[in-house]
Amino acid sequence: MSGSKIRVGIAGGGAAGLYAACCLAKFSGGKDIEITVIERNSIPGKKLILTGHGRCNITNRKDISDLKKGYHEAENFIYPALREFGPEETIRFFENDLGLAVKEEDNNRIFPVCDSAVKVRDAILSYLSCRAKILTDTKVTGIKTGEVFSVSTSNGGLQFDFLILSSGGSSFPKTGSTGDSYKLAEALGHTIIPVRGALAPVKTDKESQQFTLALSGVSVNSKVSLFVDGKMVRAVSGEMLFADFGLTGPAIMELSREIPDKVTGNTFLELDFIPQLNEEQLDQEFLKLISEHPDTKIVNLLSRYVPSSVACEICRKADVYGLYAQGFTKENRKRLCREIKHLKVLVDEPSSFDKAYVTRGGVSLKEVDRKTMESKKVPGLYIIGEALDIDGISGGYNLQACMSEAYLAAKNILGN
């Protein structure tokens, strides 16, 4: 340490890095601390301003024991961080320190009242303006350990007593997150769990695209199951949106993390448009409707359950479009039921980093102390944000992870 001054370097000025700078400043308790954020772009938070469709879904107000379940395999790792600095603390920080009032929307999602991710980024930068140094257009190219951290950058060398690695993942590379965290951490002896896109739309094969294109822009609630090599990997119920390239929407994006790196012809999504009824119940229901409405077209009867555009395409696929209830055979019912409950859509390619909101994989959690975010390999190095092998579901989970982890790192550096 240079005298009593604590020099902290933060490699990456995205959500995690900016939050870490805020926490260091807020909780420094009069300690002499010099905070330096190193950001390769000309302005920090390029991804942050895209969040929540430009509105920034800051966090999620679920109870911590529920919230942690949204982090998949990392739920136990992240639990202490969420407990120490969870949604309530985040909300207080936004309202009291950043001066941004928040509001709660459906599914406990928290947004700033101003509905502006740019204003969130600007409020953070304004908070940091006299509390931290922000070096922009400066890319971290290497880290050497020793008495201090010697960080080489595109603008020369820097030295720090502590270093926070927050250079993000590989998703949305146009925002500056091109996987540098992994290279830097690996060079320091860390294991990188192979990365892939998560929270991404799914591109389907050409044949399935004919179906999805016809319904482009339509959203339905359905149960979606992902099959890899013929085996069901995961099923999610929720909203799904048809698009010209394939499928998107919350249910699809949540499943996307399970799509393997190499997609074979046997990786597909099975769509169930009426999950509330099993096949037998659906058949009974149809028999009843058929006897009650013999002069009605089948497509119109199906429209009672799904949007009429979806009913039309399903009936076309089942080759029953134009048929009336009267004379609708058992074979026709079977074909229709198959398309309603087991419509198969082939996945064309792995989740693309260009479109994935977050990265699955990253620095192995086994090598990071979950109570402090300090590396178990390199004392004084802290790893936070998407650099870590943590990806949350959508709904404010990923930004909350950044905030909780940033707080733990700051607290430990400050010795609080």
Ligand SMILES: Cc1cc2nc3c(=O)[nH]c(=O)nc-3n(C[C@H](O)[C@H](O)[C@H](O)COP(=O)(O)OP(=O)(O)OC[C@H]3O[C@@H](n4cnc5c(N)ncnc54)[C@H](O)[C@@H]3O)c2cc1C
């Ligand atoms: C379109 C979109 C919408 C999203 N919406 C939400 C939402 O509403 N709510 C939510 O919770 N999550 C959301 N997310 C996810 C969330 O934005 C990320 O999880 C979060 O930004 C990760 O923060 P991070 O700081 O770890 O990485 P990033 O935000 O990616 O920041 C990393 C920073 O490091 C910089 N950097 C990289 N390499 C270097 C280097 N070598 N030297 C210097 N700087 C470097 C990058 O330029 C970047 O600024 C969304 C993501 C996307 C793409």
